[in-house]
Amino acid sequence: MEIADNIAEIRLRMDEACERAGRSSDSVKLMGVSKTHPASAIREAFDAGLTLFGENKIQEAALKIPDCPDAARFHFIGHLQSNKARDAARLFAMVQGVDKLGTAIELNKRADQLARDLPILLEVNVAGEASKFGYTPATVLEDLERLMDLPRLELHGFMTIPPFAADPERARPYFRALRELRNRCEDLAGIPFPELSMGMSGDFEIAIEEGSTLVRVGTAIFGKRKFSNLKSPA
Numbered sequence: 001m002e003i004a005d006n007i008a009e010i011r012l013r014m015d016e017a018c019e020r021a022g023r024s025s026d027s028v029k030l031m032g033v034s035k036t037h038p039a040s041a042i043r044e045a046f047d048a049g050l051t052l053f054g055e056n057k058i059q060e061a062a063l064k065i066p067d068c069p070d071a072a073r074f075h076f077i078g079h080l081q082s083n084k085a086r087d088a089a090r091l092f093a094m095v096q097g098v099d100k101l102g103t104a105i106e107l108n109k110r111a112d113q114l115a116r117d118l119p120i121l122l123e124v125n126v127a128g129e130a131s132k133f134g135y136t137p138a139t140v141l142e143d144l145e146r147l148m149d150l151p152r153l154e155l156h157g158f159m160t161i162p163p164f165a166a167d168p169e170r171a172r173p174y175f176r177a178l179r180e181l182r183n184r185c186e187d188l189a190g191i192p193f194p195e196l197s198m199g200m201s202g203d204f205e206i207a208i209e210e211g212s213t214l215v216r217v218g219t220a221i222f223g224k225r226k227f228s229n230l231k232s233p234a
């Protein structure tokens with residue numbers, strides 16, 4: 001029952017953050033980041049009402065998804081290499097974390113082969129950390145038109161992972177910067193990019209206050225990640 005309790009507590013804290021920000025509580029979706037956790041944990045979360053899950057390894061997801069409820073939806077939240085674009089387009093309801101035009105072009109081609117439209121989010125490295133993947137804000141503006149021209153990709157918005165900090169307040173400027181970049185892209189493109197995927201276990205309340213529409217919560221739902229989790233029977 002622990003997973004169900006964790007989900008209930010996070011939903012409560014999400015509602016409170018929405019209230020502080022004057023937002024309606026249905027304006028933010030909760031994703032359970034299930035990477036390294038077995039399908040049995042996903043089923044438990046699903047039974048507690050969670051339907052959206054995030055995985056960051058193609059191979060791991062390909063093995064687990066068949067053992068999960070059909071109605072569970074998965075987003076890819078890892079770094080996508082072009083040679084995995086075909087599997088990503090096949091397995092996921094959305095690919096978050098598209099971080100360059102070349103990857104987008106490959107995803108568009110693979111989605112077209114599957115005769116499907118594929119929602120994507122662009123990952124933006126707002127802080128410019130050398131250790132992280134992601135678009136710089138300047139390159140987003142540069143590539144925006146060409147990304148929008150890819151007929152099988154639907155750009156729904158943006159995601160970011162701020163620099164790690166023990167104090168979640170430190171993440172606020174990065175969340176705000178992503179929202180402002182989104183607003184600028186909407187002005188340029190003349191269409192809405194409603195999705196802002198930001199906030200994790202340690203900082204999702206701050207992210208909601210800054211406009212997040214999708215929080216990606218792993219540890220606070222499923223507990224600590226251990227690689228040995230994967231070896232236990234699913």
Ligand SMILES: *Cc1c(COP(=O)(O)O)cnc(C)c1O
Nearest residue numbers: 033056077200201216217218219
């Ligand atoms: C692992 C991961 C998360 C979840 O992080 P927690 O701190 O465990 O909540 C969220 N987003 C991405 C992109 C991740 O890789």
